[in-house]
Amino acid sequence: MEWSNNRQETIERVVVSAEQMRQIEGRIFSAGMPVEALMEKVAGLLTARIVATYPLEKFSSVGVLVGPGHNGGDALVIARELHLQGYKVSIFCPFSKLKPLTGSHASYARSLSIPFYDRAHPLKNSQFLIDGLFGFGLTRELSGELAAEVEEINSWSQPIASIDLPSGIHTDTGAVLGTAVKATQTFCLGLWKRAFFQDAALSHCGRATLIDFGIPLADIRAILEPVPTIERVTNATMREHLPLPRPPVTHKYKQGHLLLICGSRRYCGGAILTGLGARASGVGMLSIAVPESLKLLLVSHLPEALIVGCPETKTGAIAEFPDVLDDLEQFSAIVCGPGLTLDARSRVREILNVNAPLILDADALNCLAQWGTTSTLAQRQGETILTPHLGEFKRLFPDFNYPLQDAIASAQNAAAQSGAIIVLKGARTAIAHPNGSVKIVPESTPALARGGSGDVLAGLIGGLVAQPTTDIAATVATAATWHARAGLLAAGERTELGVDAHTLGQFLTPALAEILAYPLL
Numbered sequence: 001m002e003w004s005n006n007r008q009e010t011i012e013r014v015v016v017s018a019e020q021m022r023q024i025e026g027r028i029f030s031a032g033m034p035v036e037a038l039m040e041k042v043a044g045l046l047t048a049r050i051v052a053t054y055p056l057e058k059f060s061s062v063g064v065l066v067g068p069g070h071n072g073g074d075a076l077v078i079a080r081e082l083h084l085q086g087y088k089v090s091i092f093c094p095f096s097k098l099k100p101l102t103g104s105h106a107s108y109a110r111s112l113s114i115p116f117y118d119r120a121h122p123l124k125n126s127q128f129l130i131d132g133l134f135g136f137g138l139t140r141e142l143s144g145e146l147a148a149e150v151e152e153i154n155s156w157s158q159p160i161a162s163i164d165l166p167s168g169i170h171t172d173t174g175a176v177l178g179t180a181v182k183a184t185q186t187f188c189l190g191l192w193k194r195a196f197f198q199d200a201a202l203s204h205c206g207r208a209t210l211i212d213f214g215i216p217l218a219d220i221r222a223i224l225e226p227v228p229t230i231e232r233v234t235n236a237t238m239r240e241h242l243p244l245p246r247p248p249v250t251h252k253y254k255q256g257h258l259l260l261i262c263g264s265r266r267y268c269g270g271a272i273l274t275g276l277g278a279r280a281s282g283v284g285m286l287s288i289a290v291p292e293s294l295k296l297l298l299v300s301h302l303p304e305a306l307i308v309g310c311p312e313t314k315t316g317a318i319a320e321f322p323d324v325l326d327d328l329e330q331f332s333a334i335v336c337g338p339g340l341t342l343d344a345r346s347r348v349r350e351i352l353n354v355n356a357p358l359i360l361d362a363d364a365l366n367c368l369a370q371w372g373t374t375s376t377l378a379q380r381q382g383e384t385i386l387t388p389h390l391g392e393f394k395r396l397f398p399d400f401n402y403p404l405q406d407a408i409a410s411a412q413n414a415a416a417q418s419g420a421i422i423v424l425k426g427a428r429t430a431i432a433h434p435n436g437s438v439k440i441v442p443e444s445t446p447a448l449a450r451g452g453s454g455d456v457l458a459g460l461i462g463g464l465v466a467q468p469t470t471d472i473a474a475t476v477a478t479a480a481t482w483h484a485r486a487g488l489l490a491a492g493e494r495t496e497l498g499v500d501a502h503t504l505g506q507f508l509t510p511a512l513a514e515i516l517a518y519p520l521l
């Protein structure tokens with residue numbers, strides 16, 4: 001990423017580790033900002049959010065979970081402010097040793113006669129809870145009585161707002177350390193932490209909101225230079241990597257020529273869905289190679305595309321490419337895989353020799369896994385993009401430790417090892433470049449967890465990569481985020497059950513219009 005001079009835009013983009021956050025915080029403190037003042041500022045911002053979300057008229061009693069470090073300190077300042085505003089506050093703090101600043105706030109809270117308990121049970125009837133047990137300083141598993149208390153709290157039914165992170169979640173990997181608070185919402189402080197983009201943490205985070213407490217751009221840049229390794233895709237970054245505006249004088253071949261190689265007699269829908277994803281990208285020319293027997297079906301769904309019928313194997317897979325595909329180098333990108341079956345493996349082999357950017361999905365990934373991912377890709381000259389879900393990832397990279405402890409780091413390692421751009425699909429999709437940089441789709445919806453969503457994505461990625469671009473990884477990340485946004489828009493209108501893959505394809509263009517309408521978010 002290029003550094004922007006816009007602080008707000010930067011804080012929306014960067015994603016930090018606990019160590020980086022500690023270093024950024026360290027710079028702020030050593031430049032003279034008093035720790036006490038920053039805690040007061042942060043907790044003031046949090047109090048305002050909390051009061052707006054849980055107004056006194058409806059939520060008059062609150063239980064506050066207080067840990068030994070500064071996460072607990074934040075919680076105590078909020079507890080004090082809520083008490084002064086008239087909330088009935090109860091505090092659960094099972095620790096005898098607190099950090100000094102946290103200890104001072106605890107003493108003051110006690111002097112105000114706020115009740116403290118070393119068991120959680122007395123907080124059971126509070127109308128909402130604030131979780132300030134641990135933030136990014138958590139180092140060890142929660143165990144013993146504390147773990148049992150957290151589990152009891154999780155069995156209650158009132159909303160829980162976590163400060164910075166749900167307590168018990170590892171800041172970087174998102175792993176549950178022993179046990180963790182299941183938050184209704186989490187207020188992430190200052191900069192996005194990695195955990196919010198790891199599938200392992202998502203069921204604990206609830207709705208996640210960033211609280212900007214004014215970290216100066218210079219401090220972020222000083223620690224993350226030369227460029228941040230991990231960044232969220234925002235509307236602003238998507239705008240930079242969409243092929244828009246189109247030059248007024250252009251023609252279809254200047255807007256990219258994409259070839260899709262997909263489908264078999266057994267799986268014909270995948271070819272249509274990939275085509276619909278590609279169509280929404282606006283690519284200038286779309287060619288689709290399918291087994292001959294699928295040709296008419298494809299024409300009826302995608303009349304604008306050039307459908308190339310190919311000779312078939314006995315099983316109805318693509319057996320060979322016809323003469324019109326003699327020059328595969330004419331294409332500006334190729335997507336290969338959806339619905340092919342392994343019977344088309346010789347075509348996948350052939351396609352690996354082409355220099356155009358190659359997007360391999362589904363059965364093409366299964367072929368690659370059989371041949372050995374890294375050794376097979378080592379011979380490729382052009383750019384390769386692999387789009388595995390976790391199951392395919394495991395087949396492609398069997399030497400990693402499973403279950404994966406850190407999906408973002410695993411995507412990074414896989415990209416470095418294979419030399420390919422890895423799109424590791426999941427609830428949060430990570431796009432890793434062999435140079436180590438990772439882009440993350442910041443939001444999505446489980447409405448997409450159904451067959452065919454991935455085919456639409458493969459087509460959309462292909463369609464954008466085929467168009468003029470200066471940064472393929474950023475273009476791929478733009479496609480993946482656009483796809484997720486279409487899922488969100490469709491789910492908003494049609495419920496989470498109403499987003500079949502065909503519908504998803506139809507929401508791509510309205511989602512793009514929404515992205516373009518709010519360019520700076």
Ligand SMILES: NC(=O)C1=CN([C@@H]2O[C@H](COP(=O)(O)OP(=O)(O)OC[C@H]3O[C@@H](n4cnc5c(N)ncnc54)[C@H](OP(=O)(O)O)[C@@H]3O)[C@@H](O)[C@H]2O)[C@@H](O)CC1
Binds near residue numbers: 068133134140142163
């Ligand atoms: N970044 C910023 O700019 C700002 C940060 N702020 C806030 O500071 C928070 C970070 O504070 P923090 O560094 O004090 O760490 P925190 O998460 O409270 O926990 C550490 C404590 O927990 C303990 N402990 C660890 N594991 C444990 C276990 N399993 N079981 C039991 N104990 C365990 C550990 O003890 P130790 O490991 O030393 O024995 C230590 O005492 C951050 O999340 C945010 O809320 C804001 O106030 C201002 C702006």
Ligand SMILES: Nc1ncnc2c1ncn2[C@@H]1O[C@H](COP(=O)(O)OP(=O)(O)O)[C@@H](O)[C@H]1O
Binds near residue numbers: 426427445447452
């Ligand atoms: N729980 C979820 N939340 C958000 N997105 C999801 C979720 N589950 C799946 N997806 C998305 O849906 C798509 C599924 O792709 P894939 O597994 O290849 O499906 P298929 O092969 O059936 O098309 C991916 O883009 C993935 O990121």
Ligand SMILES: [K+]
Binds near residue numbers: 135
């Ligand atoms: K917390």
